[in-house]
């Protein structure tokens with residue numbers, strides 16, 4: 001076939017470095033940008049085939065999110081704006097790792113296995129982040145698409161959630177919104193203040209001062225949501241007045257954390273768990289006021305602070321579910337409920353409403369026979385549906401929803417912060433020769449291999465009060481992540497260090513032994 005000849009010719013321009021093996025990880029492929037050209041070309045091919053299979057537009061986002069500036073990466077977006085399905089992640093890994101001369105065979109295998117009709121038209125939307133490597137890498141994706149005769153639209157610089165939104169709009173014939181950057185801002189920003197105004201008389205203005213807009217400096221370097229969350233301190237070089245509400249996004253704006261410093265200069269972080277709590281409490285109250293019997297749940301990962309889970313389950317009486325790390329897992333579980341609020345502790349999350357829930361809320365909002373209280377609650381629920389990006393966690397739309405909730409409740413960031421107190425915690429990374437030696441179970445809360453590791457962790461945890469710790473191989477970096485929490489920061493730090501040592505000794509640590517934090 002003509003397109004296969006074209007692939008042979010073009011793929012030679014995007015050669016695979018010998019011996020390089022990469023896996024479609026927690027959120028696509030990620031590594032140093034210099035090693036990714038062939039991956040991008042191949043993901044252009046795969047997205048085109050996926051588009052033929054689904055008879056819909058597929059998205060390809062070029063970004064390495066919170067990773068250092070010199071890294072890059074790519075993730076695929078499925079027709080409804082969700083992450084690509086797991087079986088296609090496997091196809092992606094196979095295609096990415098095929099030797100140059102086996103590329104066509106690997107592609108044909110996928111085409112055969114998925115019974116793809118190659119005469120079907122294909123459409124691929126491509127977006128990229130501000131990394132300097134992103135321009136040529138997204139061009140490699142476009143080359144892959146055109147090698148298979150697919151149509152592409154290059155959105156250029158967009159956030160990851162914007163690309164998810166575009167794909168969803170395109171495949172729902174504009175019902176979700178208009179598939180343009182302007183359409184996105186109209187849906188999530190302009191209409192937010194307008195739509196919350198009638199029932200709540202919100203001020204139609206939100207003043208924001210923007211720092212690190214990408215025009216200078218290195219992306220994520222000593223700033224960004226991940227830095228603020230993991231280091232538990234504000235971005236370097238930003239002046240913050242006491243009590244001022246601040247937030248940080250990550251490199252592709254699908255994560256957000258809030259923070260402030262108090263009059264003593266102490267830093268306070270309001271992470272994904274605090275956002276999940278604020279949003280789910282708000283929605284639960286509205287559902288009660290509206291008299292709607294809809295099942296609401298919060299989905300978290302093992303990284304959720306123990307205090308948040310305790311507060312949600314015991315004080316708020318909200319159902320809490322724990323899943324593996326990675327938004328795709330949380331999204332999936334959230335879909336099981338009428339209202340599924342999901343957030344990773346690092347600030348990645350959104351709210352999903354089932355079709356049935358949306359219809360019931362809509363009906364009540366339009367019902368002329370209900371009392372004012374129920375009506376107002378139904379309107380607020382409907383407005384929340386309108387302003388939240390249900391395709392994926394979205395820093396911009398999450399921020400606007402949080403701002404609306406704080407304004408509606410007349411709440412300051414300090415008041416929000418005191419809903420519950422985080423248990424002191426610490427996250428560390430350990431370098432090992434092969435992180436795959438660690439296998440986990442129970443939503444990554446227990447290590448099955450290597451032998452003796454979980455027992456060692458259990459024994460260490462017993463030494464501290466209110467303590468919890470777990471380890472898992474990262475899906476985005478070549479490290480093992482260690483998490484610990486306990487009643488004091490000293491204990492959390494000591495526990496995290498001791499567990500790091502156990503990982504280093506039992507899971508093949510490389511380099512120097514982890515040093516104590518103090």
Ligand SMILES: CC(=O)N[C@H]1[C@@H](OP(=O)(O)O)O[C@H](CO)[C@@H](O)[C@@H]1O
Nearest residue numbers: 026027326327344346474475476477
């Ligand atoms: C502890 C942590 O924050 N892990 C992050 C990180 O995954 P790892 O598999 O832990 O590297 O990147 C993912 C993609 O952005 C994000 O979904 C996840 O929450």
Ligand SMILES: [Mg+2]
Nearest residue numbers: 065250252254
């Ligand atoms: Mg991100």
